[in-house]
Amino acid sequence: MKKQLLLLAIGGMSLTNANAQNDPSATVGDTGTVTFTYMGGSVTYTTVRAADGMVWLQQNLGASQVATSASDPLAYGHYFQWGRWDDGHQPGTSTTVAANTISPNDPSGIPVGNPNFLTGNNPADWWSGGGSNDTWADAAPSSTNGTDPCAAIGPGWHMVTQSEFANAVTLEGITDVPSAFASNLALTAAGQREPINGTMQNVGSYGQYWTSTPSSLYAKAVSIQPSAINANDDSYRSYGGTVRCLTTCTGVFAPTSIMGDDTVCAGDMITYSVPAVDNADSYSWILPSGWTVVGPSNENTIVLVAGISGTLTAKAVNSCDSSAAVTFDVVVSLLPTPTIIQSGSTLSTGTYVTYQWLVNGTVISGATNNAYTFTNGGDYQVIVTDANGCSDTSSIFNVPVGVENIPGAEKIQMYPNPAVNALNINSPFAVNIAIYSIDGRMVMEQQNATQVDISTLPSGSYHIRLSDTEGRVVRIEKLSVLKH
Numbered sequence: 001m002k003k004q005l006l007l008l009a010i011g012g013m014s015l016t017n018a019n020a021q022n023d024p025s026a027t028v029g030d031t032g033t034v035t036f037t038y039m040g041g042s043v044t045y046t047t048v049r050a051a052d053g054m055v056w057l058q059q060n061l062g063a064s065q066v067a068t069s070a071s072d073p074l075a076y077g078h079y080f081q082w083g084r085w086d087d088g089h090q091p092g093t094s095t096t097v098a099a100n101t102i103s104p105n106d107p108s109g110i111p112v113g114n115p116n117f118l119t120g121n122n123p124a125d126w127w128s129g130g131g132s133n134d135t136w137a138d139a140a141p142s143s144t145n146g147t148d149p150c151a152a153i154g155p156g157w158h159m160v161t162q163s164e165f166a167n168a169v170t171l172e173g174i175t176d177v178p179s180a181f182a183s184n185l186a187l188t189a190a191g192q193r194e195p196i197n198g199t200m201q202n203v204g205s206y207g208q209y210w211t212s213t214p215s216s217l218y219a220k221a222v223s224i225q226p227s228a229i230n231a232n233d234d235s236y237r238s239y240g241g242t243v244r245c246l247t248t249c250t251g252v253f254a255p256t257s258i259m260g261d262d263t264v265c266a267g268d269m270i271t272y273s274v275p276a277v278d279n280a281d282s283y284s285w286i287l288p289s290g291w292t293v294v295g296p297s298n299e300n301t302i303v304l305v306a307g308i309s310g311t312l313t314a315k316a317v318n319s320c321d322s323s324a325a326v327t328f329d330v331v332v333s334l335l336p337t338p339t340i341i342q343s344g345s346t347l348s349t350g351t352y353v354t355y356q357w358l359v360n361g362t363v364i365s366g367a368t369n370n371a372y373t374f375t376n377g378g379d380y381q382v383i384v385t386d387a388n389g390c391s392d393t394s395s396i397f398n399v400p401v402g403v404e405n406i407p408g409a410e411k412i413q414m415y416p417n418p419a420v421n422a423l424n425i426n427s428p429f430a431v432n433i434a435i436y437s438i439d440g441r442m443v444m445e446q447q448n449a450t451q452v453d454i455s456t457l458p459s460g461s462y463h464i465r466l467s468d469t470e471g472r473v474v475r476i477e478k479l480s481v482l483k484h
Contacts, residue, residue: 156249
């Protein structure tokens with residue numbers, strides 16, 4: 001039965017670094033979430049698809065919620081000095097120490113976990129020897145690089161560059177504090193932390209957002225004013241400014257469904273598929289036990305050979321990430337195991353839904369019942385189909401060819417019958433013997449037989465076929481084997 005299972009969650013995905021990200025759709029203004037570690041704990045932030053097509057945090061780094069107004073204190077977040085990372089200095093209430101106590105006075109001189117906001121008489125304070133080639137990027141701190149706090153969110157996440165921020169400002173129609181809050185980014189007037197004594201300035205009236213772009217010993221910031229905006233502002237690196245993050249590495253959405261048969265037979269070759277997912281480079285399939293792949297294994301359509309019942313799983317994958325999984329339960333029915341028994345000239349098998357008899361590998365026309373009466377010897381089989389729609393073919397059941405009237409054949413003696421361990425053959429000419437089980441399987445043969453060791457045969461009924469050295473069947477008898 002063909003069936004598809006729909007995935008109800010929208011756009012779920014799991015990041016390779018154990019963070020969790022649910023990207024917004026491609027629709028501008030749609031939101032999602034991302035979970036990551038910040039200040040030693042797990043946080044979940046809202047993300048948004050901005051007018052530039054990128055996925056941004058809709059919260060300032062350190063904010064406890066998306067802004068409900070431009071002056072929402074819960075949305076102000078933290079105040080980073082340019083080039084510094086999540087080391088504890090960024091809360092607006094962190095302790096202060098003089099920048100000249102750090103040697104050298106650049107990111108390479110900050111001890112790991114330094115929680116202090118660095119103060120001094122600008123510009124001769126934090127990173128006073130900065131230059132236009134400095135960076136704030138995903139790398140170890142050095143004399144020319146400060147570690148990007150946004151990189152901890154996940155693949156592709158980074159501090160916004162001046163050009164990226166300016167582009168978003170234009171496309172979002174941001175011209176002042178009110179329009180900044182009304183935009184998809186929900187920017188706030190969080191103010192800034194000044195570097196002389198660490199006090200807060202312009203909280204609730206101005207927004208001062210860092211970019212990762214240097215400008216000589218300064219750095220570029222986006223200054224949002226009550227009635228104006230400067231998306232190319234220069235600011236001393238020692239100021240504490242708010243931070244927004246974005247990612248150019250958009251996660252891949254989960255497939256919506258797996259399509260294919262949900263009830264199959266063991267050994268069936270079945271095709272399963274998921275709808276193609278935008279931004280997916282390939283697809284990852286996890287198979288139930290005993291299943292095997294025929295052909296390509298990383299495409300959205302896959303050909304499988306069924307093993308046992310279980311759950312089929314598919315994910316979309318791109319260079320950044322893999323999506324959440326969509327699953328599909330498949331019930332696998334075991335194949336029927338028909339056997340053939342003989343009664344006189346009639347062959348029969350168990351009870352199934354359909355039957356087709358064959359002789360010597362050829363279909364016997366009209367032989368579609370559970371019993372077939374033969375008129376000639378040969379290798380017989382039956383193909384059956386059970387109530388689950390599963391089919392299989394029996395083992396070969398050999399019916400000996402007709403007995404020929406050979407002079408002297410009437411003098412052949414076989415004894416004892418029933419027999420226990422040995423069967424004696426008295427014949428006026430050399431004979432070969434073949435013993436068959438009741439289901440048609442040959443269990444023993446012997447050339448030029450005079451005495452046959454049957455000690456290994458279990459108790460039961462057998463057929464004995466004797467033939468001369470030219471292969472002509474001269475006698476067929478029943479044999480009973482009794483074990484004490």
